[in-house]
Amino acid sequence: MSLDLDVAVTYLPKLLDGARLTVQLVVFSGLIGLILAVPLGIARSSERLWVKGGPWAYIFFFRGTPLMVQLFLVYYGLSQFPAVRHSALWPFLRDPYWCALLTMALHTAAYIAEILRGAIQAVPRGEVEAGVALGMKHGVILRRIVLPRAVRIALPAYSNEVILMLKGSALASTITLLELTGMARTIIAKTYMPVEIFLAAGAFYLAISYVIVRLFKLLEWHLARHLRHRG
Amino acid sequence: MRLKALIVATVMAAVAGNAYAADIIRFGTEGAYPPFNQIDASGKLTGFDVDIANALCVQLKAECTIVTQDWDGIIPALNGKKFDALVASMSITPERQQAVDFTDPYYTNKLQFVAAKGSDFSPVKLKGLVLGAQRATIAGTWLEEHVKDAEIKLYDTQDNAYLDLSSGRLDAILADKFVNWDWLKSDGGKDFEFKGEPVFDNDKVAIAVRKGDDALRQKLNGALKAIVANGTYKKINDKYFPFNIYQ
Numbered sequence: 001m002s003l004d005l006d007v008a009v010t011y012l013p014k015l016l017d018g019a020r021l022t023v024q025l026v027v028f029s030g031l032i033g034l035i036l037a038v039p040l041g042i043a044r045s046s047e048r049l050w051v052k053g054g055p056w057a058y059i060f061f062f063r064g065t066p067l068m069v070q071l072f073l074v075y076y077g078l079s080q081f082p083a084v085r086h087s088a089l090w091p092f093l094r095d096p097y098w099c100a101l102l103t104m105a106l107h108t109a110a111y112i113a114e115i116l117r118g119a120i121q122a123v124p125r126g127e128v129e130a131g132v133a134l135g136m137k138h139g140v141i142l143r144r145i146v147l148p149r150a151v152r153i154a155l156p157a158y159s160n161e162v163i164l165m166l167k168g169s170a171l172a173s174t175i176t177l178l179e180l181t182g183m184a185r186t187i188i189a190k191t192y193m194p195v196e197i198f199l200a201a202g203a204f205y206l207a208i209s210y211v212i213v214r215l216f217k218l219l220e221w222h223l224a225r226h227l228r229h230r231g
Numbered sequence: 232m233r234l235k236a237l238i239v240a241t242v243m244a245a246v247a248g249n250a251y252a253a254d255i256i257r258f259g260t261e262g263a264y265p266p267f268n269q270i271d272a273s274g275k276l277t278g279f280d281v282d283i284a285n286a287l288c289v290q291l292k293a294e295c296t297i298v299t300q301d302w303d304g305i306i307p308a309l310n311g312k313k314f315d316a317l318v319a320s321m322s323i324t325p326e327r328q329q330a331v332d333f334t335d336p337y338y339t340n341k342l343q344f345v346a347a348k349g350s351d352f353s354p355v356k357l358k359g360l361v362l363g364a365q366r367a368t369i370a371g372t373w374l375e376e377h378v379k380d381a382e383i384k385l386y387d388t389q390d391n392a393y394l395d396l397s398s399g400r401l402d403a404i405l406a407d408k409f410v411n412w413d414w415l416k417s418d419g420g421k422d423f424e425f426k427g428e429p430v431f432d433n434d435k436v437a438i439a440v441r442k443g444d445d446a447l448r449q450k451l452n453g454a455l456k457a458i459v460a461n462g463t464y465k466k467i468n469d470k471y472f473p474f475n476i477y478q
Binding site: 079085176185 | 367397400
């Protein structure tokens, strides 16, 4: 078959609209997820069962079920209960955008928390002991030694997670959002040119993930500045 | 959500004594569009479209398989030779005719709105409402072309659109009349009703084949005429609808 790239060009503004929504979903869910993940990850790395039990169950649920199932449960599932439809949360849960954002944030929070737990446990023991030897309190050690160190260890895995969420955001199209994939499918429904339109959409995804990769590289470089040279 | 499992619906023509190799026709359908094509609780593909395909196969003494495919990828899958013919309640439209060829129509559809019983919804005042339809259907296209001042939401499957109608996210749905009719009869649709007259009433539904596949198209046309003439069509029609959907 031959490619008709003019079609892709004609619909570029529409795809750009879709890409904008995709970026919004990924950035906001990534940030909310990060905020949720910090306490979760810290609690999860605790040695006390009553502290780590809750986060363990949360992470187990959200990592163990597909994002698509979670999206359907939140969007189509909750709305089947009259109690939900008459609650104060309904204006918020009625909107597919908030459902997608909420679900993606809860989903990614579980992964980020687990990344953070691994990183916290990977902080060299000697550095923590040095803090103890200096008479630092537990909270101070966490804030000034463990967390800054864990963030640097976790960063490459976190950037990976953000890129996975970029691709996961395509599932938002199943709950009527016209993000990049939803927009592409709607255009294809009119043009019957799946190859051209999906190629264009794929190019957008590549461009977005390239920007994400570069931004994280910059951040890693910035956070490692004290390790490069002093003078 | 939906398993794209290969479902061999029936192997019809291989009756005993038929020693020569029969023709093989591979049909594709959506499998999520009751009562025309759906997967029942036991995992079997059923529905009006499926019965028609099987009847055509009997008529042609052909060996048939039917597989399911998500609706918005169904024409690309036909053109990608995943199957040879689409029997999926597809309306003939000029846009689709650019991509595929159609047989003679096997039923006539109408588009009609459905909304909650007692709501003051009317097809002539849609301003500011939230309307739903399945993506890549003539109902979706109709909304996009005729409605400028309402919000239009497009769903992957008709079922998901009904879920959002019953949750109140949608004010109304535009869909095929007979599909709506079937849903209104069901438990989920008991609080809803047709609103207004059909907005479009001469929608011809046909089997799609790849462009230029005239041999198969003519074979199917011949078999279609035969099952209409010999009463098989009426039998299938009456199994699903108390009215005639052919014309």
